[in-house]
Each structure stands twice: as structure tokens, then as C-alpha cells.
Amino acid sequence: MTSETIRWTRKDLLGIAELSPAEIGLLLDTAESFSEIGERPIKKVPTLRGKTVINLFFEASTRTRSSFEIAEKRLSADNINFSTSGSALEKGESLIDTALNLQAMAPDLVVIRHGSPGVPHMLARRLQAGVINAGDGAHEHPTQALLDAFTIRRHKGRLAGLRVAILGDIEHSRVVRSNIHLLTKMGATVVVGGARTLMPTAVEKLGVEVAYSLEDALRGADVVMMLRIQLERQGKMSFPSAKEYFRLFGLTRERLKLAQDDAIVMHPGPMNRGVEIASDVADGSRSVILEQVTHGVSVRMAVLYLLSGVTASEES
Ligand code: CP
DSSP: OOGGGOOOOOSOBOOSTTOOHHHHHHHHHHHHHHGGGGGSSSOOOSTTTTOEEEEEESSOOSHHHHHHHHHHHHTTOEEEEEESTTSGGGGTOOHHHHHHHHHTTOOSEEEEEESSTTHHHHHHHHOSSEEEEEEETTTBOHHHHHHHHHHHHHHHSOSTTOEEEEESOOTTOHHHHHHHHHHHHTTOEEEEESOGGGSOTTGGGGSOEEESSHHHHHTTOSEEEEOOOOGGGOSSOSSSOHHHHHHHHOBOHHHHTTSOTTOEEEOOSOOOBTTTBOHHHHTSTTBOHHHHHHHHHHHHHHHHHHHHTOOHHHHO
């Protein structure tokens, strides 16, 4: 089934795990159609005029929050940004009471990032507004996986048949979980690589190959995706020092030679330069790291548009 033959019917975007390949294709194709708006002198269309979006960020974010805000503004939605600091959460109001009060102001969509897995799902059950997961703990980060897939498609023309190496702190990463779901559903082979202490048990049950050396994981890869060491989610350091980690598991120009000659290098950010990736690789000719950020806006415009339920007749 191609994306032209399906319609988006979901109220929420909570994870990639529940999406079909056709839904993923529809999201990526819709993002493709929005991407040209970012190249116009006036980067604005009236598509979501009259719609209200609330951005609830309970965890730090640079890329995802800015990207959603820019996507909402480019689509002419009204948006407000909400964080713990300065809200009644500081007076002890619960998250669900906060959300129900915001719902009472009739938003159309709520974007939420939270440190606890499942919070977007809980809100989705209680709110009439569509809920978009902008990252929940170490569970899922669906719009990151979509923008990663969009970037890969732009460079490789496809996802099926590619070998994608995802390397680093696999245990604590929501990005890797969403990417594994998306890439395997779309026919790519995923190999996860890194230190045993940063590898979840039974990860192979997700349908991936597992390598415990960077060299084994990199061999023949079409796409190399590095992940940040997430010290804030580790109870204690899982390796002796940052220098030692870089020596064993850092992506260097020398190690990158093991991948395909035309392999691209990705990273969701924020990067720990000199820890999981050398600066000359991060800034090198194979790096598409800043392109990922650019494509994030188009992908989030597509998600907002499809979840808003705007029909062609409403657009005109
Ligand atoms: N990739 C990503 O989620 O970055 P931020 O934490 O800056 O949003």
C-alpha cells in the first residue's frame, strides 16, 4: 500500500511502534511536500490558521522545542509554550490537573516532552486534543526517528535494503528505540553497537544485530548514527572515563573507513564532541547532522498537519 492510498486517522502520535509502514510513508511524503516552504522568502502558509497548539516541555530541549515552535508558526497556528518553571506545578498541582486545565482552554494539539515513559499516552487517554510525543524518558522519540528517516531517504533515495549502524549509549536512548521500530518496519537492517554496559538485555528481540565493538558494527554500514552518552539517565558512569570511552567507542575518521565509501554520519544531538564522536567527523563532508535539524521542521509540520485533521476544503 502506498501513502497515496491511505488517510491519516490517528488522534495522537505517541510512538513509531504502533505505526504501519503505510502511515510512516504518508508522514514522510507529507513532510516532503512541506519542505519547500522553508526555502521561500516568506516561510508561512495559512494551513493551521485558527488552530491552537500547546508545547509542554518538562525536560530540556534545544532542537525539538524550537523545531515544533517554528513548524507551528510556519503553519500559522497559535501556540503557547509551557514549562514547569513559573507554572502552578511549582505549587504542587499534579500533571493531570495541569493538563485538564489546559484542555479547558480548547487547544487542538498538545506537544509533550517528559522524563517519564508513558506520560504522553496517559495524556492522550484523558485529553480531547491530539497529543504528540516529543520524547518520553528512554521510551520513544517518534518525530526524531521520522526526521532521521527523511534525511536518510534524501541521501540514499530509500530505506529498504540499507544497513544502518546505531552506535553508543543504546540502553538509555529513546531515539534508538524509535529508529529501530521505523527502520526495521521499512525494510532496513539495523545493527546496534557499543559497550556491553550500555546495551539493554535482549535487545536482539527487537529484530536488530548486536555488536560489542565499534569496528564490527561499522563494517559495510550505509548509515552511521551516533548516540550521546546520557549521563543524566545513568545512575553511575558506565565506563571509566570520557577519554577511555572515546578510545574504545568514539567515531574517528579512521574507524569511519570501515563503513561504505558513501556512508553518511548522523547524530540526533546534543553531541559530546571528543566522547562519542570526533569533531573532524562531526563537521566533516560525510556529516548530515545539521541537515537532520533542518528536516525536523518539515517533519513536524507534517505531523501537526495530519493530526490537526485539516481537510483540503478547510485549507482553501
Ligand atoms: N534530538 C533532540 O531531541 O534534541 P533536543 O533534546 O535538543 O530536543
